[in-house]
Amino acid sequence: MSKKVLIIDDEPDSIYVVEEILSELEGVETISAENGKRGLEKAREEKPNVIILDVQMPDMTGFEVFSHLTKDEELKHIPVVMFTGVSKNTGIGFSSDEMKSFLGKEPAAYLEKPVSPELLQKTIKDIVTKKD
C-alpha cells in the first residue's frame, strides 16, 4: 500500500516542486493543502503517513498547525517534517530542543529551504520505511 504525504504550504510553486521531487519515490503519493486550516482538515480526512509543513504561512503558522496536530488524539502520531526558510543560523529559527520546549513535542525532522532534492527524498523515505 502506498504511503501518503500531505504537503501544507501557502506557496503553490513550493507544493509543486515538493510533489515533483517526491514523485520519484516509489510507493509514495502526495496530497496538498494551501493553508493551515485546510491542512488540518485534510489530515483528518486522509490520515497521511507524513506531513510536510511550511512554517511561514498567513493566518495560521506552521508552528500553530503543529501545535494543533500534537494535541489531536487521532493525528498526534503522524510524523511532521517542518520545512522552512526560517534559519537556525540567523538566530530567528528554532533548534530541536527549543522546538520541543516551545511546542511540547519535537517534529520528526526540520528541513531548511532550499533543500536538496536528495535530502528531501531521503528524509521522507527514512520516515515512511521506519514505520513498517
Add this chain to the structure above:
Amino acid sequence: MTTSLSKEKLDALIYLCKEVNSNMIDLDVLLRSIMSVTTCVMKVEASSLVLIHEPTGDLLFHVAQGEKAGIIKTIRMKMGEGVVGLVAQTGKPAIVNHPENSDRFCKKVDEQSGFKTKSILCVPLKTSNKMWGAIEVLNKLDGNNFDDSDLIFCEAIAFHVAITIENAVLHKEIVNKERLAAVGQTVAGLAHCIKNVLNCIQGGSFSVDLGIRKKDPARVAHGWEIVKKNMNFLQELVLDMLTYAKEREPEYELTDLNTLMESVCSLMREKAKEKETEISWNPCSIGKVVLDPKGIRRSLLNLISNSVDACEGIKGSCIQVSCEPKDDKEFRIIVSDNGAGIPQDVQERLFQMFFSTKGSRGTGLGLAVTHKIISEHKGKIEVDSQLGKGTHFIITLPLQKKFD
C-alpha cells in the same frame, strides 16, 4: 586652606561646561578647543592631553598645544615614565616646579622636541571606573611656579574632559551595537525571503531535469515557468532592497498622471484576473505633474498588488484607482478595494521593514519601500481599513505643475 579661582578661570570653566554639553559630535574638535582655552586661561607656554593607548598601554599625546606641538604629538611615553606617566599610573596629580631637580622628570621629550620644560602641572583624566590619561600644562608665561589655584582649575577641567571622553566612547559602542543589530535583522529577513525563492528555483530546475529525463515537455515547461517566475521575484526583491537602502532624491520629471496610472493598472490587470478581481481606473483632470514616475509607479504597483491579494477569494471584489486634487497645493492618489481589510494590529506595523502577513509570498519590503518613496516626494501615505469591508490607501503628494 581655601583657594579661590579668578573670575577669568571661572568664566573659562563655565564656557567649557557649555562646550562639553553642546558639542558631542566630534570629540577631537572638542578636545582641541578645551586645550586651547586651557592654555590661554592658564597663561602657559604649552599644554597636552595624553591618552592611554588601550592595546599597548602606552601614553599618546592626543592633543598638543604650543611651539613644539607637532613634534610632541609623535612621541610615545610608557606607563609610569616621567611625570605624566606617573600621574596616569597613580591617578594622583603632580606639580613639579623645578624638573631638573626631580627624579621623576624624564628628559626624553625635551631632548626630542627641543622644548625647555621649566615647570609642570599634571592632572589625571579619570572617571569613577576608568583611567583615560592625563592633562599636562607647562611653563607659566610669567615664570612663576604652579600653585594650588592652578591645580584646582586644571582638575576641574580634567574632570569634565574625562566624562566627555567616557560618554563619547559609550555613545560609539551603543551606535555600533544598534547598527550590528539592524544589520543582523536585515540579513535574517532577506535570507528568509531568498531561501524560499531559491527553494523554488532549485525545485523548478529539478522538474526541468525530470521532464527531460522522462521526455515530458509539459513538465519541462512547468518547471521552467517556476524558475523564471522566481528569478523575476528575486530581481524585484533586489530592486526593492536598493530602493530601501539608498538615500536618494526622486528623479523628478513632468509626468502625465493619466498615462502613468493607466500603464500601472493595465500591468496589474492580468494578476487581478487570476485572482478573479477587477481593477477600474477613472482618468482625472489634473494633467501633468512633477514627480518621479519610476518611484510612483513602483509604489502604485506595490499598493495595487496588495489590494489584489486582499481581494483573493472574495466574490464580486474590485479595486478602484483614482486621482483628485486636494487643494491647489496637493493632490491625492487613492487605491481602494472591497477585500478582506486589515486588522488594527497589522495596520500599525504595515510600513515596517520585513513585516509581512503573506507567508512565503511576502518580502515585507513592498510597503516599506512605498512609504520611503512617498516620503522622499515630501508626501504622505495613509491607510483606512475595516475588517471585512476593504481598504483605502491614500497617497498625498505636492501638486507641482511645472519645474521651479
